[in-house]
Amino acid sequence: MSDASIFIVEDELIVADDIRLTLENLGYTVAGIAQTGETAVRQVPEHIPDLVLMDIQLAGTMDGIETAEWIRTHLSIPVIFLTAHSDDINLDRAKVTEPYGYLIKPYDERELHSVIEMALYKHLMEKKTREDAWTIRALANAIPDAILLLDPEQRIISLNESMAQRLGQSPAALTGSDIRAHIPGGFPAGIREHLEEAIHQCRTVQYEEREGDRWFEVVLSPLPAPGCSISRIMIQYHDITDIRILEQRIHEQGIAQIDRNMEQFQILNDKIRNPLQVIMGYASLDSEESKSKIVEQVMVIDNLVTRLDHGWVESEKVRRFLYRHYRHGNAGEPDAQTDKKGED
């Protein structure tokens, strides 16, 4: 920090020069000196210093407080006020400009140094916090999920654009409102119960919900989870319609394949039992002609059993595919209609 550049606004030249020497002695660079607010407003944007030291009492039309206000709104550069005892009256006005520190004249080098370092550090942290917040907001808006943060009283703290669209109002208008005011409308009635569960049992609740022709996975997470004094509850709506459609397609294709295989097996069943029947018939007739017919039929059976082996291998492939892609229950009961038919 010691190589930071500092701009001095001070109408008394000797005082300004004293400050300059002190700063240079401390290892800072002096970016410039202005004697009036008007000059400062012109020169500070050219130099973009890391910090401005501002005398509150300035000659000219702009005093230090007005100049600081201009710098705050236009440039986001930290300002430290230099005041004399007689300036106390102006402190209330100065506060409004969110200064990073005050130095009451007379001050020594150590005081000047520590106030500057504190201001530079504070400004750096604030900048970082602003950037972090901006990054988080950008990320939250970049993902298609609708996200919302609640306080434990279920008031909306923050939300992303996707969630604002779902609720049909701007984020600013929604912030502070009770989420229960958006049921139904933004949320189906079921969310009320799930929210109570997430808050009172302090655990993440996850469920799937249909809205028209879309499917959503809804996650309600109390934050932070450990110890369970809840500070925020996050609501996340994740659209799983495409996954559902894909699952359904895999499911249907698998079932169709199994149906085809079963049909094959049934035909083979029939075709195998017929030759067995013929064998039994000829065996009971007992003649030379019967014996050659029996051998013929045994070969027919052997061929069919080979086809069954192929069918088994094909089915095994389908089964492995289905197990991999569609493992969670509801695997379909193609035979379920058997039980649906009432008595005639």
Next chain:
Amino acid sequence: MPRTLLLVDDDPPILDTFSRFLEKEGFTIYTADSGEKCISLLGTISPDLILLDIMMEPMDGWETLLSIRDSPKTRAIPVMMVTAKPPTRDEIQNYGGEVDDYLMKPLDPRKISASVREAIDANEQMLITVEKLRARGVDADRVHEYTSLLRRVRLTQKLFGRFRHIWNADIHFLGQQESRLARLNEELGITVPSPDGDQDPGGKQPV
């Protein structure tokens, strides 16, 4: 007078072995290798029983069966399904009331002749009862309700032990039909043979 049988199966070796064996047993045999041929043949002959394969193209055994039952000329002929496929519960529900027996291939030819004789006798008994009901003026729907329930109960009693794994071990399926038949018997005043096969001697109320 020799009994006449019509064998219907799309597999020529089956027709060959069955007819040879059943001829030896003293039956007169006609054969048809499709459902369509069965129906057209029934325009000229009147067999004592039809042995009917199920899995045939394009007209399968069930369609052929319904066609036989639709025509007044063939309606009373007992039909025995002979197939390699275990029956589903749906098939018993939908067609069981029209079927006199259900045999599973492969089976010993000697068993066929015994089953054939049994089915012809049972059908004759049933037709006697039907005649009596008609004579008493019981309407056709009630008569059909009686025959289809009787056939279905006989069929499920025969098949249940063997196929209960296919019908999800649904014992109520059999029980419900039996109690419905008992109620109907009582309502129509039909005498039921005792379990050993003899006619109930005293008879509650002979029809």
